[in-house]
Amino acid sequence: MPDLRDKIILITGATSGIGKATAHALAGQGAHVILLARNRAKAARTRQEIIDATGNPHVDTALADLSVLQQVRDVAAEINAQYPRLDVLINNAGLMFGAAREVSADGYEMTLATNHLGPFLLTGLLLDLLRRSPAARVVNVASGAYRFSRPTLDDLQSVRSYHPLWEYGTTKLFNIMFTQELARRLRGHGIANVVANALHPGAVATGYGSQSGGWLALAAQLGRPFMLSPEKGAETSIFLATDARAGTVSGGYFAKKKAVPVNSRFNTPENARRLWELSEQLTGMPFLP
Ligand SMILES: NC(=O)c1ccc[n+]([C@@H]2O[C@H](COP(=O)([O-])OP(=O)(O)OC[C@H]3O[C@@H](n4cnc5c(N)ncnc54)[C@H](OP(=O)(O)O)[C@@H]3O)[C@@H](O)[C@H]2O)c1
Numbered sequence: 001m002p003d004l005r006d007k008i009i010l011i012t013g014a015t016s017g018i019g020k021a022t023a024h025a026l027a028g029q030g031a032h033v034i035l036l037a038r039n040r041a042k043a044a045r046t047r048q049e050i051i052d053a054t055g056n057p058h059v060d061t062a063l064a065d066l067s068v069l070q071q072v073r074d075v076a077a078e079i080n081a082q083y084p085r086l087d088v089l090i091n092n093a094g095l096m097f098g099a100a101r102e103v104s105a106d107g108y109e110m111t112l113a114t115n116h117l118g119p120f121l122l123t124g125l126l127l128d129l130l131r132r133s134p135a136a137r138v139v140n141v142a143s144g145a146y147r148f149s150r151p152t153l154d155d156l157q158s159v160r161s162y163h164p165l166w167e168y169g170t171t172k173l174f175n176i177m178f179t180q181e182l183a184r185r186l187r188g189h190g191i192a193n194v195v196a197n198a199l200h201p202g203a204v205a206t207g208y209g210s211q212s213g214g215w216l217a218l219a220a221q222l223g224r225p226f227m228l229s230p231e232k233g234a235e236t237s238i239f240l241a242t243d244a245r246a247g248t249v250s251g252g253y254f255a256k257k258k259a260v261p262v263n264s265r266f267n268t269p270e271n272a273r274r275l276w277e278l279s280e281q282l283t284g285m286p287f288l289p
Contacts, residue, residue, distance in 0.1 A: 002242045004031035008086055009241060011035060012066060013093025015042040017206025021230035022090060022237045024050050032058040038065040066093055066118030067104040069283055076125035085132035088241045091119040092141040096168040096212045101158060108282060109157045115171035120178060120279045124287040130194050135247055138182065138196040139240045142175035149173045151266045153274055164212050174275060176253050176262055181272040183251030185288035195250035197240045204233030
């Protein structure tokens with residue numbers, strides 16, 4: 001197990017499921033962990049639980065609802081002011097919404113806002129802080145559910161057609177394409193000290209699916225006894241965040257700690273570039289042009 005005492009690691013969605021297990025394990029290895037959460041009380045409770053269990057006092061909280069762009073800007077400003085560098089950013093928070101299409105405070109479809117636009121903006125705003133690390137990593141928690149997607153760039157807000165499962169799958173494909181494009185752009189800018197990789201954690205017994213209601217929530221609940229524990233589900237995130245070999249790879253998609261192919265005809269460099277540009281416009285955050 002690597003000694004992480006000199007690492008500052010930010011994890012989003014750290015109050016539950018895979019994110020909480022990831023934060024717990026990384027704090028257990030000595031990292032200075034920042035739990036980014038949307039719920040103040042849950043964040044405080046999780047922080048105390050992790051400190052009590054690991055004996056590591058270096059566990060901080062930062063508050064933001066990732067679907068609200070102004071909250072992402074505010075929390076990024078706080079983090080930029082508070083920390084000398086960031087060694088690892090784990091974009092873990094994500095969820096599937098319900099049968100009825102909802103929009104965020106910024107007027108964007110909720111799944112897109114939470115799972116893709118928030119993390120895109122957060123990553124852009126923290127890039128300079130990551131660049132101050134000698135060897136930084138961005139770890140994006142995607143999902144094998146990218147296969148259940150109907151991606152299109154001309155109805156990004158799913159106004160014409162919305163289904164929670166396709167929407168979730170599409171945003172998870174976007175997580176992978178964002179990772180690959182980020183890696184390409186980092187390379188293109190000659191930034192060698194930041195790598196970016198995405199992953200599928202496996203089917204993990206967490207709160208995942210509970211927000212979607214209806215048969216999707218029921219299916220998630222019924223499947224839970226057959227799923228991985230959150231600790232097991234956190235393993236590939238932890239591998240990409242800490243393993244020495246993983247630090248030499250960028251733009252990969254991993255499952256069970258191994259690089260695996262992405263089987264999607266939509267996943268072309270041209271679509272990834274267009275997705276990046278649309279995300280820049282929607283978040284008002286141009287970076288790595
Ligand atoms: N579980 C699986 O089988 C599975 C499979 C493939 C991929 N994944 C991916 O794994 C990641 C973690 O999911 P999980 O299974 O651990 O689910 P989870 O237990 O529901 O945890 C999701 C976390 O994201 C946070 N979150 C949700 N919306 C947010 C927002 N708007 N702003 C800030 N934080 C927000 C939640 O905060 P609260 O605690 O306040 O609710 C929670 O901490 C997700 O990206 C998911 O897509 C999961």
